[in-house]
Amino acid sequence: MLKGKQTWTFANKPVILETGVTGGPFEANGEIAGDFDILYSDLWMEQDSYEKAHRHLMEKAVELALEKGKIDKEKVQFFLAGDLINQITPTSFAARTNGIPYFGLFGACSTSMEGLALSAFITNYGGANYVLTGASSHNAAVEKQFRYPTEYGGQKPPTAQWTITGAGVALVAPNGSKQGVFPHIVSATIGKVIDMGLKDPFNMGGAMAPAAVDTILAHFNDTGLTPDDYDLIITGDLGQIGRETAMDLLKQKGCKINQEKFKDCGLMIFKKDQPVMAGGSGAGCSAVVLYGHILNEMIQGKYKKILLVATGALLSPLSVQQKNSIPCIAHAVAIEYGMKS
Amino acid sequence: MLKGKQTWTFANKPVILETGVTGGPFEANGEIAGDFDILYSDLWMEQDSYEKAHRHLMEKAVELALEKGKIDKEKVQFFLAGDLINQITPTSFAARTNGIPYFGLFGACSTSMEGLALSAFITNYGGANYVLTGASSHNAAVEKQFRYPTEYGGQKPPTAQWTITGAGVALVAPNGSKQGVFPHIVSATIGKVIDMGLKDPFNMGGAMAPAAVDTILAHFNDTGLTPDDYDLIITGDLGQIGRETAMDLLKQKGCKINQEKFKDCGLMIFKKDQPVMAGGSGAGCSAVVLYGHILNEMIQGKYKKILLVATGALLSPLSVQQKNSIPCIAHAVAIEYGMKS
Numbered sequence: 001m002l003k004g005k006q007t008w009t010f011a012n013k014p015v016i017l018e019t020g021v022t023g024g025p026f027e028a029n030g031e032i033a034g035d036f037d038i039l040y041s042d043l044w045m046e047q048d049s050y051e052k053a054h055r056h057l058m059e060k061a062v063e064l065a066l067e068k069g070k071i072d073k074e075k076v077q078f079f080l081a082g083d084l085i086n087q088i089t090p091t092s093f094a095a096r097t098n099g100i101p102y103f104g105l106f107g108a109c110s111t112s113m114e115g116l117a118l119s120a121f122i123t124n125y126g127g128a129n130y131v132l133t134g135a136s137s138h139n140a141a142v143e144k145q146f147r148y149p150t151e152y153g154g155q156k157p158p159t160a161q162w163t164i165t166g167a168g169v170a171l172v173a174p175n176g177s178k179q180g181v182f183p184h185i186v187s188a189t190i191g192k193v194i195d196m197g198l199k200d201p202f203n204m205g206g207a208m209a210p211a212a213v214d215t216i217l218a219h220f221n222d223t224g225l226t227p228d229d230y231d232l233i234i235t236g237d238l239g240q241i242g243r244e245t246a247m248d249l250l251k252q253k254g255c256k257i258n259q260e261k262f263k264d265c266g267l268m269i270f271k272k273d274q275p276v277m278a279g280g281s282g283a284g285c286s287a288v289v290l291y292g293h294i295l296n297e298m299i300q301g302k303y304k305k306i307l308l309v310a311t312g313a314l315l316s317p318l319s320v321q322q323k324n325s326i327p328c329i330a331h332a333v334a335i336e337y338g339m340k341s
Numbered sequence: 342m343l344k345g346k347q348t349w350t351f352a353n354k355p356v357i358l359e360t361g362v363t364g365g366p367f368e369a370n371g372e373i374a375g376d377f378d379i380l381y382s383d384l385w386m387e388q389d390s391y392e393k394a395h396r397h398l399m400e401k402a403v404e405l406a407l408e409k410g411k412i413d414k415e416k417v418q419f420f421l422a423g424d425l426i427n428q429i430t431p432t433s434f435a436a437r438t439n440g441i442p443y444f445g446l447f448g449a450c451s452t453s454m455e456g457l458a459l460s461a462f463i464t465n466y467g468g469a470n471y472v473l474t475g476a477s478s479h480n481a482a483v484e485k486q487f488r489y490p491t492e493y494g495g496q497k498p499p500t501a502q503w504t505i506t507g508a509g510v511a512l513v514a515p516n517g518s519k520q521g522v523f524p525h526i527v528s529a530t531i532g533k534v535i536d537m538g539l540k541d542p543f544n545m546g547g548a549m550a551p552a553a554v555d556t557i558l559a560h561f562n563d564t565g566l567t568p569d570d571y572d573l574i575i576t577g578d579l580g581q582i583g584r585e586t587a588m589d590l591l592k593q594k595g596c597k598i599n600q601e602k603f604k605d606c607g608l609m610i611f612k613k614d615q616p617v618m619a620g621g622s623g624a625g626c627s628a629v630v631l632y633g634h635i636l637n638e639m640i641q642g643k644y645k646k647i648l649l650v651a652t653g654a655l656l657s658p659l660s661v662q663q664k665n666s667i668p669c670i671a672h673a674v675a676i677e678y679g680m681k682s
Contacts, residue, residue: 329436
């Protein structure tokens with residue numbers, strides 16, 4: 001059902017039945033290492049290219065979600081996923097492996113919530129009994145494509161962010177088992193492209209902050225809710241600079257969010273002493289933090305209702321070379337933990 | 342409603358209210374030039390790069406669809422679109438221009454029907470009053486990225502296809518005006534990734550043919566329909582070689598389709614004497630042929646019910662360099678012209 005112009009509310013509150021979360025060596029030393037299903041000790045993952053390792057991360061996350069959920073892949077109707085690599089080949093090759101009818105998505109680092117919003121809409125209306133959705137990134141594959149091969153040892157300014165290595169996948173269904181307690185998808189707000197004219201690809205958090213704010217305000221405007229209705233509002237990967245900018249912009253717009261309640265996936269995934277500059281990023285970032293860490297915390301009773309606002313910078317190396325500014329987007333999904341009311 | 346494993350049937354039969362179709366100089370000399378709303382006489386379209394011209398094609402198609410449909414863009418809830426360029430920047434920049442909440446899609450040349458299927462699902466269930474969906478490609482931008490800049494004058498084998506320059510957009514709504522006669526979206530079949538091991542990026546029609554066949558067979562299997570239920574079955578851009586391969590495969594599988602009824606967008610867009618090798622291709626190909634030419638023919642009474650099977654080769658230059666085979670996909674959408682029954 002359409003609640004506001006850009007927000008869907010889901011009367012049937014589809015559930016996240018199970019998740020699969022994979023990560024790399026940097027994530028293994030991170031703050032939420034315990035929330036991954038599998039952590040690889042090197043970036044190659046027994047593949048002969050970083051792009052194939054990237055594909056493997058997604059294949060494994062899908063496999064794990066199905067295994068943990070005890071669902072045959074033949075029962076899954078659709079796979080909605082994407083990544084940052086040109087023509088999203090790691091995801092498309094993973095779709096070849098799992099053989100599930102496939103919607104390729106591109107929303108840069110907002111892909112995770114683009115996919116979860118569509119999956120919730122589809123399952124809410126009986127369009128599928130089971131859907132898999134997710135996003136992934138691989139540090140060395142992404143760096144090689146967007147900047148330089150990591151082997152060059154190029155330096156970056158402190159505003160830059162560290163692309164995470166990992167994949168997060170959710171198995172979404174119209175219902176959980178009877179009497180079961182699950183994370184339910186309550187609503188989703190689809191973002192517009194916002195571009196404030198920033199051109200520095202080494203400060204994407206700053207560029208993306210206005211998009212996050214636009215979507216957060218649209219969510220509250222469309223639903224009539226306020227920040228008090230959520231225990232946690234988590235942006236995708238604004239990092240240190242983007243989070244501060246977003247806080248300032250929200251304040252300017254008269255939207256008061258308690259600082260303790262306003263977190264960022266890019267600031268949650270790594271330890272403070274890891275050399276990740278302004279924080280983590282990458283299409284996998286919000287996917288692994290939500291489907292790993294945050295859902296675990298919800299299950300442990302720490303949060304009842306959250307809003308995940310995944311942010312994406314829709315640039316390319318070529319668009320930067322052609323001196324374009326950075327178009328950004330954010331999609332928000334509200335998740336409630338409990339029995340279906 | 343879910344009819345079969347990978348097919349949706351739309352009880353409310355959403356309508357294609359209006360379309361916007363733009364094209365380039367090669368298309369202006371083509372077979373269906375009269376079906377474009379605007380044809381540009383050169384590839385630059387008053388922009389300073391081919392990528393910006395590519396963006397402009399999509400912006401203009403959106404503008405035209407809204408103008409012709411007499412719908413303010415503020416009334417349109419979602420824009421679902423994509424293209425072939427890295428990180429689909431032409432589409433994302435067009436989404437910045439129109440400011441409509443945006444789902445970025447990547448399905449290579451199958452993107453048009455990926456978007457139409459999702460738009461139909463969304464409008465069928467009241468998820469939006471108006472949705473815009475489409476796909477585009479630009480010959481020089483795509484050639485530069487996937488192969489060589491066209492200025493090099495590189496030669497190609499006769500199995501290769503010619504990327505079309507154009508954008509096709511549809512304005513989709515739950516209903517048309519009362520008593521109005523419109524193209525209605527009846528069902529959609531989402532394809533799996535099919536890869537028969539072909540590795541030649543200069544014969545993508547051959548690589549994509551098995552994916553088209555897989556989706557066509559799934560469509561008939563899921564819906565219980567047969568080729569006799571359609572006046573026309575049109576593949577996206579298999580070209581000469583792919584179309585023949587698809588015909589052979591369908592015959593092998595016991596699916597008899599009259600040759601006259603089985604067309605291909607890549608073989609409809611250009612004249613026989615244009616030097617396009619095995620035919621047209623590109624994400625814009627099925628979009629402009631359907632939203633321009635075929636819908637016009639339906640309105641003229643030539644066809645009542647058609648099945649458009651858009652095919653996509655999900656490769657990248659890097660995946661080819663790494664000696665991967667070509668994963669392919671096809672999505673099918675059934676369209677019926679008439680009053681809502």
